[in-house]
Amino acid sequence: MTAGGAAPRERTAELAEALAAVRARIAAACAAAGRDEREITLIAVTKTFPASDVRLLAGLGLTEVGENRDQEARPKAAECADLPLTWHFVGRLQTNKARAVAGYADVVHSVDRSRLVSALSDAAVRGGRTLRCLVQVSLDEEEAAQGRGGAAPDAVPGLADEIAGAPGLRLGGVMAVAPLGADPVPAFTRLARIATEIRRNHPDARIVSAGMSGDLEQAIACGATHLRVGTALLGGRRAIVR
Ligand SMILES: *Cc1c(COP(=O)(O)O)cnc(C)c1O
Numbered sequence: 001m002t003a004g005g006a007a008p009r010e011r012t013a014e015l016a017e018a019l020a021a022v023r024a025r026i027a028a029a030c031a032a033a034g035r036d037e038r039e040i041t042l043i044a045v046t047k048t049f050p051a052s053d054v055r056l057l058a059g060l061g062l063t064e065v066g067e068n069r070d071q072e073a074r075p076k077a078a079e080c081a082d083l084p085l086t087w088h089f090v091g092r093l094q095t096n097k098a099r100a101v102a103g104y105a106d107v108v109h110s111v112d113r114s115r116l117v118s119a120l121s122d123a124a125v126r127g128g129r130t131l132r133c134l135v136q137v138s139l140d141e142e143e144a145a146q147g148r149g150g151a152a153p154d155a156v157p158g159l160a161d162e163i164a165g166a167p168g169l170r171l172g173g174v175m176a177v178a179p180l181g182a183d184p185v186p187a188f189t190r191l192a193r194i195a196t197e198i199r200r201n202h203p204d205a206r207i208v209s210a211g212m213s214g215d216l217e218q219a220i221a222c223g224a225t226h227l228r229v230g231t232a233l234l235g236g237r238r239a240i241v242r
Pocket residue numbers: 045047068090091177212213214228229230231232
């Protein structure tokens with residue numbers, strides 16, 4: 001696939017085909033799991049792809065967009081401000097970027113520590129916005145050790161309570177990335193159990209953000225409600241395009 005260079009009409013056709021293929025995978029996975037497709041929200045992770053792709057995807061009916069770096073997301077969201085989109089911030093977030101991210105993001109998937117809860121809460125209140133926040137769960141000790149993000153499972157209920165009690169924030173649920181190179185099913189199963197536990201105190205926190213291009217079927221089988229799909233929709237991320 002060509003990313004930035006294709007003529008708009010060609011690129012639209014490419015994206016439409018990829019979107020149809022991803023939707024077919026979702027439909028098949030839902031059928032296999034006995035789930036209703038309407039339970040699934042597809043987020044297009046558009047990192048490294050230009051705002052023009054976001055615009056084309058919006059034209060194809062996509063409403064959810066995900067980004068992982070503030071530097072890139074902020075101008076892209078500004079360029080697309082006229083579109084009816086929901087912006088999901090899915091990457092590692094430094095507290096000093098909380099204010100900027102709270103300016104355009106609707107959902108933050110990567111809340112993994114108390115300091116970030118307070119920074120996002122302050123930012124949301126100052127900006128007069130409400131941010132839906134997910135607790136990112138680390139399902140891999142190695143991952144936590146390498147600082148790739150995510151709270152240890154036993155810290156998740158406490159963080160969920162903090163978010164639920166923070167002005168300007170609303171607890172949406174949980175998020176995880178499956179450990180690299182391993183079977184994702186045990187990780188997604190564990191995430192589902194944690195999500196169920198959180199819902200005992202927070203019945204509205206129904207979002208389970210799991211599943212990417214390579215493991216969306218397993219995520220759906222394990223109860224995911226939100227899929228974060230980049231490569232399968234937009235193509236390979238070789239070129240950095242802005
Ligand atoms: C990039 C990214 C994705 C999308 O990954 P693909 O494998 O390209 O679908 C999903 N979640 C997060 C947190 C990401 O950074």
